[in-house]
Amino acid sequence: MKNNSAGLPTKRQKSFLCSLLFGVVIVSAAFFIATAIIVVDHKQRFPGLQRLDSMQVTPVNLCENQCSPDGSEALPKGIVVKTSDLEMRPLWGPREKRKNPKSPMSLLAMAVGKKQKANVNEMIKKKNPKSPMSLLAMAVGKKQKANVNEMIKKFPLDDFVIMLFHYDGIVDDWKDLEWSSRAIHLSAVSQTKWFLHPDVVSEYAYIFLWDEDLGVQNFDAGRYVSIMRKEGLHISQPALDPEKSEVHHEMTTREKGSTVHRRIERMSRSKKHCYRNSTDPPCTGWVEMMAPVFSKEAWRCVWYMIQNDLIHAWGLDMQLGYCAQGNRTQYIGIVDSEYVVHYGLPTLGGSQNKTNSEPSSNEPSQEAVSKESNHIDIRTEVRKQSFNELETFKRRWRKAVQEDYCWVDPYSH
Numbered sequence: 001m002k003n004n005s006a007g008l009p010t011k012r013q014k015s016f017l018c019s020l021l022f023g024v025v026i027v028s029a030a031f032f033i034a035t036a037i038i039v040v041d042h043k044q045r046f047p048g049l050q051r052l053d054s055m056q057v058t059p060v061n062l063c064e065n066q067c068s069p070d071g072s073e074a075l076p077k078g079i080v081v082k083t084s085d086l087e088m089r090p091l092w093g094p095r096e097k098r099k100n101p102k103s104p105m106s107l108l109a110m111a112v113g114k115k116q117k118a119n120v121n122e123m124i125k126k127k128n129p130k131s132p133m134s135l136l137a138m139a140v141g142k143k144q145k146a147n148v149n150e151m152i153k154k155f156p157l158d159d160f161v162i163m164l165f166h167y168d169g170i171v172d173d174w175k176d177l178e179w180s181s182r183a184i185h186l187s188a189v190s191q192t193k194w195f196l197h198p199d200v201v202s203e204y205a206y207i208f209l210w211d212e213d214l215g216v217q218n219f220d221a222g223r224y225v226s227i228m229r230k231e232g233l234h235i236s237q238p239a240l241d242p243e244k245s246e247v248h249h250e251m252t253t254r255e256k257g258s259t260v261h262r263r264i265e266r267m268s269r270s271k272k273h274c275y276r277n278s279t280d281p282p283c284t285g286w287v288e289m290m291a292p293v294f295s296k297e298a299w300r301c302v303w304y305m306i307q308n309d310l311i312h313a314w315g316l317d318m319q320l321g322y323c324a325q326g327n328r329t330q331y332i333g334i335v336d337s338e339y340v341v342h343y344g345l346p347t348l349g350g351s352q353n354k355t356n357s358e359p360s361s362n363e364p365s366q367e368a369v370s371k372e373s374n375h376i377d378i379r380t381e382v383r384k385q386s387f388n389e390l391e392t393f394k395r396r397w398r399k400a401v402q403e404d405y406c407w408v409d410p411y412s413h
């Protein structure tokens, strides 16, 4: 998706350049050593060689910052910290410890024979290091406090960092909740994207970007993460309980008895029909934006696709497949065994304040919905805005595709 033709090298090119550079350095070092040896013999006789010698000693131009993150070129490499995390550290004294602190990685080396395969398998399973933490990010308002509390209880705090964006600006009223002091509270809601920059959240294995109106009676975050890992999913969402939920797309409906489904074959409630041979979203390779979960690799890609000025992010869901780190029909799925209820409540903004924030929600029904007439206007406005943005997004996508001669659509047919 990146423009390969001009300007900055892409990541792959960059790392290729880095290895190339490394190779060149090795080769020139070897060459220098070789010449040095020869030169020692001949220096006396050919003093002119001395200058040639010193020219080869300094491969200055080879050190040109190919491997440094943008803007850090003026610093010595060793001091540059490329990522951050969201762990809170006290101003003095010891850090509050996680109950199961992230153990540093260790190396297990064993000489094995096939006969002991089963036993070795058991041993290695036990040595599994503690898995890295994941992140739950949610835009919340005080009205949904009770439900948000229930939701967060399903996320073990030893394995998850909780980040709340308070769209109504009320933060203090959450202090009484048990987990509140361990969550990160932000009230600059209109720019959630800032706080989820891939470099900031790269320490986390999975990023949950959830709406606040989900029922989690049949959901366990720990189990969910292990299913994603086992199934190799890079983008997913929990299935919706169809009896209690507001379902917008058939694809998200829970299939009883299944762990994960990656496609649907039946007729869709929307105009688009899905068959066994369907290869496009929303029949396969698709999740809705109300409860998406991204691997950190997928998130790094999706983040770049979020348009700063398109606040409802309509249309993004249809393009998620490009960020699936491989074939979208395989790496995107709906988790049936851990499922949720989508209440479709009037969240985000409520009745008093017209909201214009939150990229993670793309259904107008979740915006300010109210029976009172002046609030219906808000809903209509939001819907209109969302459709306009959808058109803008599609237009930008088409233009980007046209202009990038190096980009090939893996899904065109």
Ligand SMILES: *[C@@H]1O[C@H](CO)[C@@H](O)[C@H](O)[C@H]1NC(C)=O
Pocket (backbone or CB within 6 Å): 167, 168, 169, 352, 353
């Ligand atoms: C919402 O509206 C009320 C008054 O209607 C105002 O006091 C409050 O500051 C507003 N909140 C936000 C986040 O704009």
Ligand SMILES: *[C@@H]1O[C@H](CO)[C@@H](O)[C@H](O)[C@H]1NC(C)=O
Pocket (backbone or CB within 6 Å): 275, 276, 277, 278
């Ligand atoms: C897919 O299957 C449907 C119904 O089984 C059929 O009508 C349609 O032509 C098929 N499409 C392709 C591209 O094979």
Ligand SMILES: *[C@@H]1O[C@H](CO)[C@@H](O)[C@H](O)[C@H]1NC(C)=O
Pocket (backbone or CB within 6 Å): 327, 328, 329, 330, 410, 411
């Ligand atoms: C993705 O996988 C499906 C099913 O295996 C296959 O039909 C399709 O061609 C693949 N698409 C790409 C882009 O590899």
